[in-house]
Amino acid sequence: RNDLVGLVTPSSSIKPEKLQETVKKLEGLGYRVYYKQSVMDEYGYLAGKDIDRADEIMHMFSNKEVDAIFCVRGGYGAIRILELLDYEVIRHNPKLLLGYSDITALHAAIYKKTGLVSFHSPLGVSDFNSFALTSFNKVIVEPRNNYKYDYLREAKTEGNPEFDLYTIRSGKVEGELAGGNISVLDSMIGTDFEPDFKDKIVYLEEIEEKTYKVDKMLFHLLSATNLKQSAGIVLGVFKDCNVNDEPRISIKQALDDLLKPLGMPVLYGLSFGHIDHKITIPFGIHGRMNTNDNSLELLEKAVL
Template identity: 40%
Template sequence: MLPNKNPNHASISRRNFLNASLLTTYGFASMNFSIFDDKLKVIKPVALKKGDTIGLVCPAYSAFIREEVQITVESLQEMGFKVVQGKHIFDRYGYLAGKDEDRAADINEMFADKKIDAIMAMHGGWGCARILPLLDYKLIKKNPKVFIGYSDITALLLGIYSQTGLVTFHGPVGSSTWNSFSVDYFKNTLMEGSATKMSNPVKKGDSLVQVEDRIYTITSGIAKGKLIGGNLTVLSHILGSKYVPDFKGAILFIEDVQEDTYRIDRMITQLKLAGILNQIAGFVFGKCTDCPPSKSYGSLTLEDIFEDHIKPLKIPAFSGAMIGHIKDKFTVPIGIEASIDATEGTIKLAESAVS
């Protein structure tokens, strides 16, 4: 498995490892997704503070570049945290960070260890879905703590939330760029416990109008619901499993990287056929980094795909949020009530995501 060419993209391209669906979409429309407990009690992890200990794990791609890990350790220490590395963080098994059992064991041990206050993935890549059946969800539920990452980590974020009710966080991994934008949202959400309002940066530079990080409103309006989502490819590949939360009334947020637009079209179609799009109250597409339209004549654009699949839902929806394989990242809690303003392109938590 080759690392992403852009060092600021913390995870490895979904396309390289998940280029074909693990499940066919045929028959999803008639499947019953009400296997979830409607009374799932949401559990908030304890807010982080300086002096707390963050455990680094590699549930997917291997951390074979030790300097990257050291930079992560130093970055977290600069924020006032202590850092403990998982026993198998440098293991290698092909493109994976060791055997499934060992990667899962690191996570289970981090949750069991009373000295660990939060768990952060070092990388994404591929491999998290393989360890979903190996996690000790009873143990996790009894020892709730912050669990954070993005990209392939989506499988764990959704799996842990769906099986325990523990709020998880779609945010930086260890190898992310720890700049002021990402650090501020990390601290506001996980340390200060703010009912954070997430807004794109405003920066015109030398241009007359803002060119980068613009918001594209698909359908105007304000929507309220629980935030649920993550990487589109990963989500679409665990559909039909018990590790997918209930999307009824939720605000769905998704992101991806290095996917041709026809693949995005295919996966959003899969969400539609699975009945998910008809259940949600709002829609946010973050960044699809390095996802250009196909060079072939007549390719659909992302805007075309939104017009085809999202616009007909007649729910507040926008794209361009700072969620995904980018330097500047929001920290987005999964399972917390929030509202979106699709005209402004903002996400506002209705409550603290931590206790």
């Protein structure tokens, strides 16, 4: 502990009170916190202009004092700065990059351009409850060679199938972990930063998208990338995606229709996504999924 954490806002803006809550929370966990004033910039729905958000990230990677980079929040905008980052500087200054949702764009781009591992983890504004903190610590603070993730169903979700844990297609496979938010990954298709899913265990999550939109984005990923050649797919909680104005197909049925025919193991409902009790998943570390016990396991240390 006592590591220096740099805060960045590569996507949407943060209110000053939320920033201070984040600082207080991270200091309470034993970290020192550093940020540039630009972290509070606003430019419409973005946290400042693209060049300024990119500069903020490059400043943190270049700063020898900074041990880890925490994205304060998601939203939208990370994809707009990918071409403005200096990946050679990033490659030679490896840091822990932390966040999820829109931060998927940074995880995918940095891994593709540098091979560096980053972390689909709580954001700065996220709730570090005991479940989330335990996973974060076991993956990052006290990493192990083997770590099987715990599962905890969200409170007061009984009867809500979005929070069920179940197998779509059974199997047990190993592979490198890669993935993130479906809509962000979909937006990266055709760019220089499009992820390579071949032989990977791909983890996916989504929030507040109607079922037909999830269907459309996932179908596009399956059709336009090599997602069909992945080793297996692990789905988190697709929170508030079971909403339709049109004739109803449930999110469960849509996912079954698209993924069951692929011939690979597919698991739904692990503890990640836009939920309170979320695990921390490395992008680029070898893992194993097993539908016999609906589990995901890391097979090597994510931090050396």
